[in-house]
Amino acid sequence: MRATVDITRGDFRLRADVGIPPGGVLAVLGPNGSGKSTLLECIAGLRHPHGGSVSLGERTLTDVARGVHIPPHRRGVGVLGQAPLLFPHCTVQDNVAFGPRARGAGRAAARKVAREWMERLAVAELAAHKPHQLSGGQAQRVALARTLADEPGLVLLDEPLAALDADAGPAMRAVLGRVLRDGDPARCGLLVTHDPLDALTLADSVIVLSGGAVVEQGATREVLAAPRTSFTARIAGLNLVTGRAVADGLRTVDGAVLSAARCDGVRAGAPAVAVFPPGNVTVYPGHTAGVVRAGNHRNTGSAVVESLEPHGPVVRLRIAAPRSGPEHGWVAGLTADVATAAVAELGLEPGQEVEVAVPAEAIGVHEAFTGQS
Numbered sequence: 014m015r016a017t018v019d020i021t022r023g024d025f026r027l028r029a030d031v032g033i034p035p036g037g038v039l040a041v042l043g044p045n046g047s048g049k050s051t052l053l054e055c056i057a058g059l060r061h062p063h064g065g066s067v068s069l070g071e072r073t074l075t076d077v078a079r080g081v082h083i084p085p086h087r088r089g090v091g092v093l094g095q096a097p098l099l100f101p102h103c104t105v106q107d108n109v110a111f112g113p114r115a116r117g118a119g120r121a122a123a124r125k126v127a128r129e130w131m132e133r134l135a136v137a138e139l140a141a142h143k144p145h146q147l148s149g150g151q152a153q154r155v156a157l158a159r160t161l162a163d164e165p166g167l168v169l170l171d172e173p174l175a176a177l178d179a180d181a182g183p184a185m186r187a188v189l190g191r192v193l194r195d196g197d198p199a200r201c202g203l204l205v206t207h208d209p210l211d212a213l214t215l216a217d218s219v220i221v222l223s224g225g226a227v228v229e230q231g232a233t234r235e236v237l238a239a240p241r242t243s244f245t246a247r248i249a250g251l252n253l254v255t256g257r258a259v260a261d262g263l264r265t266v267d268g269a270v271l272s273a274a275r276c277d278g279v280r281a282g283a284p285a286v287a288v289f290p291p292g293n294v295t296v297y298p299g300h301t302a303g304v305v306r307a308g309n310h311r312n313t314g315s316a317v318v319e320s321l322e323p324h325g326p327v328v329r330l331r332i333a334a335p336r337s338g339p340e341h342g343w344v345a346g347l348t349a350d351v352a353t354a355a356v357a358e359l360g361l362e363p364g365q366e367v368e369v370a371v372p373a374e375a376i377g378v379h380e381a382f383t384g385q386s
């Protein structure tokens with residue numbers, strides 16, 4: 014699938030160029046209002062872009078310049094959203110058989126296809142049920158079976174797990190992963206999600222939209238491990254400090270220099286970001302600042318503890334800039350994961366002055382997104 018989309022909605026403009034190879038799954042991440050649904054709707058044919066084209070394999074689905082716009086139901090594109098939207102008066106089996114029937118299959122052939130998909134999605138024993146008799150997770154699995162039984166060349170998944178509860182969500186993620194991976198090698202998928210776990214487990218590549226532009230793209234693991242925007246860093250659970258690249262590190266906007274073990278080929282002077290995990294931020298009580306700086310620690314800064322919250326086996330500290338010392342502004346907004354015992358031992362609490370240190374080995378410096386790439 015290849016889509017080049019240019020569309021304006023009020024003051025908002027989306028310009029995106031995305032490609033998914035056969036068999037591939039692309040995750041679309043981005044903050045609220047960044048254009049994820051608009052992109053999906055243009056690809057589904059539900060919205061007419063002002064410029065661009067959409068193709069699936071050899072077929073042109075949209076070509077604005079040539080006036081081509083294949084309607085949604087003839088695109089060979091399946092859509093699954095948050096709500097299953099099953100036909101309420103039809104049984105599960107008739108819902109799943111709907112696509113094959115609509116494409117001209119006889120009753121018996123359509124039932125056979127439906128049965129195969131119901132079995133693959135573990136809903137075969139519900140074949141005679143009506144939608145109102147299903148749990149949310151079962152209904153969503155039936156909706157996925159109905160979508161796939163229609164043999165789409167592209168399946169668009171718009172937050173398919175968002176409405177499911179804590180039990181049904183993981184089960185549905187596992188089912189989705191299985192059918193997306195072991196399915197038709199010609200079929201590709203596009204998944205709109207807010208959850209980086211969905212992107213990691215279900216997609217092989219990702220784009221991040223911000224303000225209607227693609228600001229990051231690449232293999233999911235690589236993008237989440239080396240984010241170039243604060244949005245991606247946040248969802249990947251990493252700290253990100255902006256500045257300009259210097260030899261072996263980053264000069265922050267407030268003039269501090271962070272040394273880094275990895276500088277992914279960034280030109281000195283180029284806009285760059287330093288990225289490191291919260292688990293690598295060490296926190297010392299403020300009165301030890303002199304000792305910390307005199308020791309082997311580089312990348313240190315004075316800070317204030319803003320908040321503490323439990324985070325699995327550790328306590329996650331949110332760090333604020335100190336009340337004085339503008340050169341330490343880079344510490345503002347950092348998170349640090351500290352063992353619960355250490356929090357008790359150091360008596361850490363909100364408002365306390367501390368010193369933070371980040372080892373150079375934990376820091377990677379990457380080119381920043383500037384809007385020109």
Ligand SMILES: Nc1ncnc2c1ncn2[C@@H]1O[C@H](COP(=O)(O)OP(=O)(O)OP(=O)(O)O)[C@@H](O)[C@H]1O
Nearest residue numbers: 022023024025043044045046047048049050051052
């Ligand atoms: N009905 C509308 N009329 C005019 N502009 C709209 C309308 N709906 C959305 N927009 C604009 O389009 C932009 C993109 O919306 P879209 O729904 O594609 O974002 P999204 O990334 O899917 O958001 P979310 O994560 O909240 O679902 C919005 O920021 C808004 O400015």
